[in-house]
Amino acid sequence: TYYLPHTSSGEEVKVVLPEGVLGGMSNHRVVWKVSDGCGNISTCTTYFMVVDSIPPTPYCVNLSTALMENGQVELWACDFDLGAFDNCTEQENLRFTFSDVPPSQDPSYNPNSQCSSMIFTCDDLIASGGSVITLDVYVWDEKDNYDFCSVFLTLVDNQDSCDDIGSKPTAQIGGTILTEEGDHIENVEVFLTSVQPEYPKNKMSDASGHYMFEKNDMYKDYNLIADKQDDPLNGISTLDILLIQKHILGIERLESPYKLIAADVNDDAQVTAVDLLELRKLILGIYEELPQNKSWRLVRESSINNPLAPWNYSEERVILDLDNNMMQEDFIGVKIGDVNASAKANFRDSESELRNSERVELTYDDRHVSAGEIVEVTLSSSALKELYGLQFTLVTNGMDILDIRSENPAISDEHFAILSDNVMTCSWNTDILLEDEALATIVLKAKEDANLNSQFNLNSQVANSEAYIGKDLTTLPIQLTGRNNSEQLFSLYQNNPNPFNGMTTIEFNLPESDNATLSIYDVTGRVIWSTTQAFNKGINAIQLKKDELNATGILYYRLDAGDNSATKKMIILE
Known part of the structure; x- marks a missing residue:
């Protein structure tokens, strides 16, 4: 039993499980007690399960072996292991196979050695066109999570057991493409050139960063170069x-x-x-x-x-x-441009999400505007005095962006760009902290009667919306908030990120503490997800996972609280 310290209203409560109670699968119960100033106490219970869903990390080694007199040799998948490990399963309990079929269903799997076997013959040597064979070695934990690594097996016919192999000498040229940190880079196009008529040849590196050119005539000259031209903004901020x-x-x-x-x-x-x-x-x-x-x-x-x-x-x-x-x-x-090694090198690299509950707030004075009105909106932040940099994309709806200016001498035109009538970007940094809280003033022209808070929002359409605070340059998400002196505005904000593929956050402002219902609809008006909770006055947030909605494409979300209601659109990617 673990007890949490008393918390005040509005504070965040975190339940941190001790390492000793975590495992491949464990069930837990949290009993919540809430009391008011009159001594009234109410309780509720939450149950949750911790499940191991993280695959092992494979480390493999290439091998070379000779065929026996009968033209065969048997190898075990664990022969290629160079120290695979897992977050939950001990190393000695990891299992190894040559395919993605679970060990319990693999007829060649030996539970005593915890390995699958494979017999290599002269046919493999002939099919490879030389002596190097590419294999995938799969590593499994006790919960059947798996990952794989690609290896090269060099077969040698020292005893001339294979009579069918041609006498023309050939050799293989291959290797691995990695980042400085050791991440495998896929979809790199590698070119092999030579004066021979069948060249140049090209190969794409696989998910493990490997590439190989087979059956190259020996005693010839070759040139090898590689090229990768993907998203220039990959890893750049x-x-x-x-x-x-x-x-x-x-x-x-x-x-x-x-x-x-x-x-x-x-x-x-x-x-x-x-x-x-x-x-x-x-x-x-x-x-x-x-x-x-x-x-x-x-x-x-x-x-x-x-x-x-x-x-x-x-x-x-x-x-x-x-x-x-x-x-x-x-x-x-x-x-190029990525000096903090944040670029995604292959499809298995997950997108980096800012999960810090702390946010940097950009504020402006919210008010009603009329169609045709020229509006000046000043973006400010109390955190600006602690920031060493920030970037964001601002998108308007029903307003044209005319100009951006700043009275701060440390902020200039080079830090902003107006990309279209309704899209602007910001990228600013400094080595000396600012004294002023004002970032910039945006000049806009309203095309319709509306409140400012419904007319623009931040997203990551071009530049991700994030700020860098403190000497350690902690990266925090940015929240755009309209200030109202009476704090009586009911507001539903655009989900961020949008579109999204994994998780998104929906924020809203309540003029007073109240019960509110958030509902998700598909384009036919069918409710596919809903929650009703008690929320505090001011800014609140709800996180949604794609898996909870079981839908893709265009969806609508509506917030109902008291007499107030608002609806916005969001997009879930395939």
Whole structure:
């Protein structure tokens, strides 16, 4: 039994389970007691289950083995293990197979060795066109969660057991493409060129970052290069500008040659203020891609001679007189502009979500506006004096954005961009904390009669809405709030993020503490989810998961509280 300390009205209550009671699956009960000032006490009980749904982390090794006299050899999946581990299952209880069929259903699985076996023959050697075979090794925990790694098996026919293999000597060329942090990079296009008529050839790296070119004639010359041009904004934020600026000012140096390459945004073999300007234009949406650089650089690690000035790095591997399998032709992928290693390298990398309950609030004076009126809206934040940077996308509905200006000398036009009549972006950072709370004034023209709070909101359409606070540059989400002196406005805000694929947050303002009902509807008007709760006066928030709604596409959400009601639209991605 664990007791929580008494909390006051409006405080957040957290239940933290001790590590000793956590496991693969465990049931728990929380008894809540609420009391008022008159000594009245009410209780309710919440039950929840902790389930292990995280797959093991595989670590694998490539192997080489010889065929026996009968032209066969038997190998076990665990032979390829280099130290896989799991969050709940002990290492000695992990299981290994060659397929995604659960061990309990795999006829080749041996429960004593906790491994599946596979027999390799001359047929495998012939089918591979040489001697290197690509395999997937699956690692399973006790709850049948699994992940896999791809390995290379080199089969050697030392005893000439296989008579059917042609005499023309060939060799394989392959390797792995990783980030500096060791994340596998998929969908990298690798080109192998040669003067031979069937070249050039190209291969795409798989989810484990592997690529391989088979059956290349030996004793020929080859060139190997790699290329990846995906979303230029992948992993890019104003936080990267802050870190590059700290490097330029000598406050905190970028500690690796790959981060220096990433910081050289305009590809001029140096890191200067020009790189900051170019990167900010990309974040603001002024650039769709960097005009003087690629999205990724694929670097040969051995080509960096000076880690402090790595500008002569090579992205090409020259192979002269190929006389052996070359399966370690690896590349290091560098996402240009991303110096904090936040780029998504493969489809298994989850999107980074800001789950911190603390928020940075951008406020403005809410009021009613009339069609045709020119409106000046000043965005302010009491947290601005603690911020080292922020970025956001602001979208209007029923208002045209005419101009953006700031009276703060540390904030200039280069920190903003008007991308269309109803979309603007902001990317601002500083190395000296501000004294003023005002960020900027937006000049708009109203196209209809409405309250300001229904006319614009923040989203992540171009730049993610986030702020960087304190010396450790903690990243916090930004909330846009309209101030009303009487605090009597009932408001339902746009869910964030929108569209979403995993989780979204719906915020609303109540003029007084009250019971409220939030309902989710599909386009036919059918209620697919609803909740009624008691909420406090002011800003409240409800988090929704996609799995709870069991729907995709356009949905509507409505908030009812007392005599007030409001409806907004949201989109769930496939």
